[in-house]
Amino acid sequence: MKTVKIVNKSKHDLPQYETAQAAGLDLRANLDSPVALKPMGRALIKTGLFMELPEGYEAQVRPRSGLAYKNGITVLNAPGTIDADYRGELGVLLVNLSGETYVIQDGDRVAQLVIAKFEQASWEEVETLEDSERGAGGFGSTGKK
Numbered sequence: 001m002k003t004v005k006i007v008n009k010s011k012h013d014l015p016q017y018e019t020a021q022a023a024g025l026d027l028r029a030n031l032d033s034p035v036a037l038k039p040m041g042r043a044l045i046k047t048g049l050f051m052e053l054p055e056g057y058e059a060q061v062r063p064r065s066g067l068a069y070k071n072g073i074t075v076l077n078a079p080g081t082i083d084a085d086y087r088g089e090l091g092v093l094l095v096n097l098s099g100e101t102y103v104i105q106d107g108d109r110v111a112q113l114v115i116a117k118f119e120q121a122s123w124e125e126v127e128t129l130e131d132s133e134r135g136a137g138g139f140g141s142t143g144k145k
């Protein structure tokens with residue numbers, strides 16, 4: 001388990017894993033007043049959290065499946081990437097894809113945060129690429145099974 005430094009300026013407890021095998025931590029809205037998210041509307045929901053990720057790690061902000069399924073509320077830039085050198089407040093960009101206004105209350109679980117290791121790549125410019133079984137087949141090219 002990797003240790004991440006975090007500053008909590010919210011009114012809520014630190015995010016935690018809800019089960020022993022959970023990949024994501026629930027992020028909570030840190031609001032002074034409710035936010036009414038109209039159909040097709042979007043809002044940046046602050047969390048009151050600031051963190052320092054270790055070098056070589058990122059944090060991914062992902063939708064909560066129940067919120068998306070039951071209410072049509074999702075993370076607009078999913079997954080949103082938080083780089084290791086970012087020190088600002090964590091925010092969640094939500095969008096309402098339903099036909100009903102949805103009200104976000106202080107303390108609501110609005111997204112998941114997944115901490116992931118990554119590598120940076122370097123480019124090697126070449127004239128051709130090696131063949132593969134799939135080749136240049138794109139969207140839907142592998143067919144239905």
